[in-house]
Structures are given as structure tokens and as C-alpha cells.
Amino acid sequence: MTPREDETEAARTSPVDPWPTPDERAADATLRPGTLSEFEGQPRVVDQLGLVLEAARHRGHTPDHVLLSGPPGLGKTTLAMIIATEMGAPLRITSGPAIQHAGDLAAILSGLTEGEVLFLDEIHRMSRPAEEMLYLAMEDFRVDVVVGKGPGATAIPIEIPPFTLVGATTRAGLLPGPLRDRFGFTAQLDFYEAADLERIVVRSAARLGIEVDDASAAEIARRSRGTPRIANRLLRRVRDYAQVHNGGAVTLELSRGALELYEVDPLGLDRLDRAVLEAICRKFGGGPVGVSTLAISVGEETETIEEVAEPFLVRLGFIMRTPRGRIATPAGWRHIGLVPPDRSGGAQPDLFA
Numbered sequence: 001m002t003p004r005e006d007e008t009e010a011a012r013t014s015p016v017d018p019w020p021t022p023d024e025r026a027a028d029a030t031l032r033p034g035t036l037s038e039f040e041g042q043p044r045v046v047d048q049l050g051l052v053l054e055a056a057r058h059r060g061h062t063p064d065h066v067l068l069s070g071p072p073g074l075g076k077t078t079l080a081m082i083i084a085t086e087m088g089a090p091l092r093i094t095s096g097p098a099i100q101h102a103g104d105l106a107a108i109l110s111g112l113t114e115g116e117v118l119f120l121d122e123i124h125r126m127s128r129p130a131e132e133m134l135y136l137a138m139e140d141f142r143v144d145v146v147v148g149k150g151p152g153a154t155a156i157p158i159e160i161p162p163f164t165l166v167g168a169t170t171r172a173g174l175l176p177g178p179l180r181d182r183f184g185f186t187a188q189l190d191f192y193e194a195a196d197l198e199r200i201v202v203r204s205a206a207r208l209g210i211e212v213d214d215a216s217a218a219e220i221a222r223r224s225r226g227t228p229r230i231a232n233r234l235l236r237r238v239r240d241y242a243q244v245h246n247g248g249a250v251t252l253e254l255s256r257g258a259l260e261l262y263e264v265d266p267l268g269l270d271r272l273d274r275a276v277l278e279a280i281c282r283k284f285g286g287g288p289v290g291v292s293t294l295a296i297s298v299g300e301e302t303e304t305i306e307e308v309a310e311p312f313l314v315r316l317g318f319i320m321r322t323p324r325g326r327i328a329t330p331a332g333w334r335h336i337g338l339v340p341p342d343r344s345g346g347a348q349p350d351l352f353a
């Protein structure tokens, strides 16, 4: 489950949306790396996690609980699967929004087998009573199931076998301290370097039977916003285009044609990113402008602006978040072909040129 699974498909029209479509979830199985050594990028996380798993194997124990945080599509689910594979353990997958009551969690925990890896996606969206039950389970491998109500209520302790919880969150800041503290290993996944994404594109192309040259793989990687899921999706779109126009072989020219058709620009900005940038510059004189005003002016949900467009534009140094609102930087103005205003008091540019 992702933050957007409950939204309509119509809301997901951009090829650089970091959340998966239902089709992609099914296709993920083919493209996921199966072991830590096949996992591209994130070298620090891979090394540290490798050590945690190796040490657990030596001691003959289950590994410490693992918290993975970072934006969608960077490989949290993949890493959870790898942890289970590397430990030779079964994996059970659930998510915070699926656990509305403590009883839901009690049912999952009491059904675990020894050493099982429990992947809890979007752990920050779990209900508070479930969260409290999880504290005890993580620490003492026990849950207290409360039977009855009021003064007559009794807590019946249930032992659960040692397991490893792998929690994933896009919002580590929303996790309560006591929950965060119960993870023995915490990893923050960062956006990928273009070279890592290029290797991911080449590997995925091989798995999908797509012929792709190095220049095309580099072009797709550059436009993928540091996100493997987007790289894989753009690869599929380029493949479709190449099939129609060139009988299947992907060339640089065809890759560029496909990405232009899907409105993904050379830096990976899509229509929404450009609309946000244009609105700040053209409608609000470069800002500052509040995010909700911005959302209305581009006809999008505030959440989408905050979670998708804004982090990417900030990362590229095209906009800044300030206490008074969002401001376009000179690089942002230039990216959409406008002259940045002279903030030193010189003449203002013609914003509507």
C-alpha cells in the first residue's frame, strides 16, 4: 500500500510519478534484484546491512529490526525481500494502513514463524494502539491481548517467536521516538546517482529482452529523478516507442523522441513540475507563494505538490522553501527560459514576455 493507493488512477498520469501503478507492482517481481550483491547503488546502506545480516548469521540469531526510510520507489520493498532471502527466512508483507486495530497486528504477529521477516510498509500510518502493541513485540517478542472491557479487562500475554521487523517509511520524521528507538539498524535511502540508474536500466533491459545502447540507457537514467522505479517505467515507455518506430531496438534519438512525447524534459521535470515553476515565476513574480495557493493555481492537490514536485525542484535548486512560501531561484527562472529578476534593485524582467 502506498500513500496514493486509495486515490484514483486518473491522479497518476505522469510517467515520473514515483508511486507504482498496479501493473507495475506485478512487473516488479521480474525486475527486483534478488540479493544484496545485485542491488545497485546505496553503497553505504548495502555495506552496513550486509554486516548486520552476516553478524546475525554468525550468532545464529534473527537480525535486529531494520527501519528503511526514504522517498517512494528507491528500493525499500526490494531490500526487505533481500533481507528475507539472505537469511533464508520467509517474508510476510503488510502495511500501516492495513493495521487499523491492535487486534489486526496481534493476528499477524501470533501467526509468525521463527525467524520470519515481517515487512511493515508505511509504518508511520499505523494506528496508535497497534503501535503500542508493536513496542512490546519488538522488544520482548510478546503481545498482551486485552480481553474484556472496563475494570474487569485482563491482559493475556502471548509469546511470539523471534522475528525481524523491517519497517519502511517515506516520513521518518512522523515516527514516534519510542518506535524509532526500537530499531537496531536504521537506513536512510538517498536518490540514486545517474551511473547507478544507468546500470539499473541496462540490467532491466536485459531482463525484459530490450536491446538498449549505452547512450540511451544514460539518457533514460538522467531523466529518472534519481529513482529506480521511474527508470524502469521510462525504459518501458521507450521500448513501446521503439517497437512502433524502429522494430524494437532502442537508440538515443528514439529515446529522446519517446521522452519528449511523454513530456519528461532533459532533467526529468514533467508537466506538473514545470507548471509549478511557471506559476511561481509568471503568476507570483518569483514568490514567495504559499503551497496551497500554488496548488490551486496549477489545479493539483497540495499533497502532490509537497510530496512529488516540490522535493524534486528543491533538489535541483530550482525553488526554495522559506517560512513565507516558495521562491524560484535564478536557476529555476532560467530553466523555463525566463530571465531572473534583479533582486539588487535593477530593472525587473518582462515576466509575461
Ligand SMILES: Nc1ncnc2c1ncn2[C@@H]1O[C@H](COP(=O)(O)OP(=O)(O)OP(=O)(O)O)[C@@H](O)[C@H]1O
Residues within 6 Å of the ligand: 002, 018, 019, 020, 027, 028, 029, 031, 032, 033, 038, 039, 040, 041, 071, 072, 073, 074, 075, 076, 077, 078, 079, 168, 200, 228, 229, 232
Ligand atoms: N538498487 C536497485 N537496483 C535495481 N533495481 C531497483 C533498486 N531499487 C529499486 N529497484 C527497482 O525499483 C522498483 C521499485 O522498488 P521498490 O518497490 O523496492 O521501492 P520502494 O522504496 O519500496 O517503493 P514504495 O515505497 O513506493 O513501495 C522495483 O521494480 C525494483 O526492481
